[in-house]
Amino acid sequence: MTESFDAVDVIRTKRDRGELSDGQIDWVIDAYTRGAVADEQMSSLAMAILLNGMNRREIARWTAAMIASGERMNFAKLSRPTADKHSTGGVGDKITLPLAPLVAACGVAVPQLSGRGLGHTGGTLDKLESIPGWRAALSNDEMMQQLEDVGAVICAAGDGLAPADKKLYALRDVTGTVEAIPLIASSIMSKKIAEGTGALVLDVKVGTGAFMKDLADARELASTMVALGTDAGVRTVALLTDMSTPLGLTAGNALEVRESVEVLAGGGPSDVIELTVALAVEMLAAAGVTDIDPSEKLRDGSAMDAWRQMISAQGGDPDAPLPVAPETHVVTASLSGTLTKLDALAIGVAAWRLGAGRARKEDPVSPVAGIELHAKPGDTITAGQPLLTLHADDPTRFARALEALTDAVETNDTQYEPTPLIIDRITA
């Protein structure tokens, strides 16, 4: 049992720009999980943390306390090393889908506990659920068996991992306290460390479609998380990647599965291939595997084999046709020139309004809704040519989606200066 403190004293300490002691942090997380600290007390503390910050020691202790609130998994009994990836979320970010089987095909097991989408960024489980029969819920034993047999699993995180984080995340969502780097970093890392992966690669996105709009904030988040992972004995590295434009040529659940399968088949858009391979190289290196070229595993079909096994193992039919939207609407270019902007946030919000995402946790998502892109920044376009195809279950969805797209596109005669996809690499 931890020492006892007073909730108001803990709040006042942070409010008055003090440092929370290890004992205060352990107590407040434990007491909040037990219900002895009330929601209104935790939200006031979260706002004080958002505005006054936490130092590295406080963040590390906060993360450790959230891990201690639940169970820890252990993959030591597996016959191969483990590596996981976490993305901070973006538009068209289907990378987990080709990446997990690709890394498995290279001999490293990938225990990917994923979430569902909320707001304009999609969720990996929502995407996979567009595959007929596929199920997200696995027991710990099923997960362990699939990791041994197939080498890759993408499933829903159980309730046992970091329950303090689950409760705190739901609270932050309704109290304007999501955007605190110490709380974001500890939320992500508590789950990843509790999950028991040996190595972790973080894809920290920056740009209009990302949670972090600003490079300095993204860099701070990345270095905070790398330090947390490293200190907890997880080999951790982060890539800072661009999210000013969507990844690939699709945003939406079944649409993104289709594109992921194209990449696994050796095709697909160049940016999706580039990021998938770059993250695979990092995951393999962090797991101690440096003699395998993952590009080769895309070419020789072994990544596709791992995909098919991974989907089948969770009840999905990899050969079943993906569902298709009954309604589409084509947006054409109004000007000729070079496409200089295709805004990730605008595309994300439009796809969300078409039905690909949810506004509240309990909302359903449409498997077929979303957007296909027919051009990307840097492409030369001609007035009248198709730019986007919107997909929906219901044609009444198009009007509000089109509203979100008002300023999504810019065309220009000037030279286009491409943004690099991979901006930086952060290590301990």
Place this chain on the structure above:
Amino acid sequence: MTESFDAVDVIRTKRDRGELSDGQIDWVIDAYTRGAVADEQMSSLAMAILLNGMNRREIARWTAAMIASGERMNFAKLSRPTADKHSTGGVGDKITLPLAPLVAACGVAVPQLSGRGLGHTGGTLDKLESIPGWRAALSNDEMMQQLEDVGAVICAAGDGLAPADKKLYALRDVTGTVEAIPLIASSIMSKKIAEGTGALVLDVKVGTGAFMKDLADARELASTMVALGTDAGVRTVALLTDMSTPLGLTAGNALEVRESVEVLAGGGPSDVIELTVALAVEMLAAAGVTDIDPSEKLRDGSAMDAWRQMISAQGGDPDAPLPVAPETHVVTASLSGTLTKLDALAIGVAAWRLGAGRARKEDPVSPVAGIELHAKPGDTITAGQPLLTLHADDPTRFARALEALTDAVETNDTQYEPTPLIIDRITA
């Protein structure tokens, strides 16, 4: 009905150092009172207000919204003008007791809605309840009748005035968000404006025994409240007064009633007389009465007559003996010299531990517990002479009270420089 907003948007506005719009403020106060904004959302907003502030327009609107959450009283039908006083709370601050009948004796009605004590400062209702038979609860009609007949009433505020403030104050108390000047000012002024007084004098205390330890904070609170009252059509003035040492020679419920009666009888400690008369002069002037010297009404017995009527009207017996503590403990001086410090906070905490105050709202208080002071700063004292007499129901209370007094007293050979009791006067 007010326009509808999103609670998280309102919180984000203040979190990101923006100004809340009139519509946002009206909505969030109304929605919180109705329960449509949750406690955890309001506490996160309160912390953002505490750390990022509100400007004068925001504070005025916030106050107006809290007034609009409940009923407003109206004293226009009374045959005399009204004036009220509010003290931010101190140790030994029994001034309301002689002041209300004194001002009534000068022809101005005093509708004093008071509270109970919490923590180390005493509550006016707790003090009066040490008088056998006296009751704090009056209906609005009884209050109005007593104001007309006697000219002074001190009673509990009904539930109808500013219910938003009642709910918000209870929330702030448990979420570390009490110490926000915009919220303190709007809390006090919403009740005083809703109460319907024509004139208001604020006694803003500064020093160790006060809520505001710092003169600059006290000045900001005073000028914020004076502006709020003035803008709402209440003639408002504030005195900044010293609370580094207790007022008078008693702290405790029946002990303070006894001292108040001494002042009404033309005696009593000089600081209590000085502040009572100064506040009476301000209340009379704010109510338009400038030709009466309140000191005369203490001397000629008319203030005492008003006191006796006021106590009798609420069921109290002004001639009944006040209860006396069964247990006392005398603290003697350990050094000879000039008494240079008698710390208000230490005396307040000691009186509280003796039983004069409560730690939680639902706790009872002892009518007899408290402290008598036998010397005040500036007095010459001799080692071994009595300095304090502690009063309690139970001798086991003395040990913890004495602990609080460890650093309460300083004696010195140097010249003593007295602090003025009335530090400043703040007008619109």
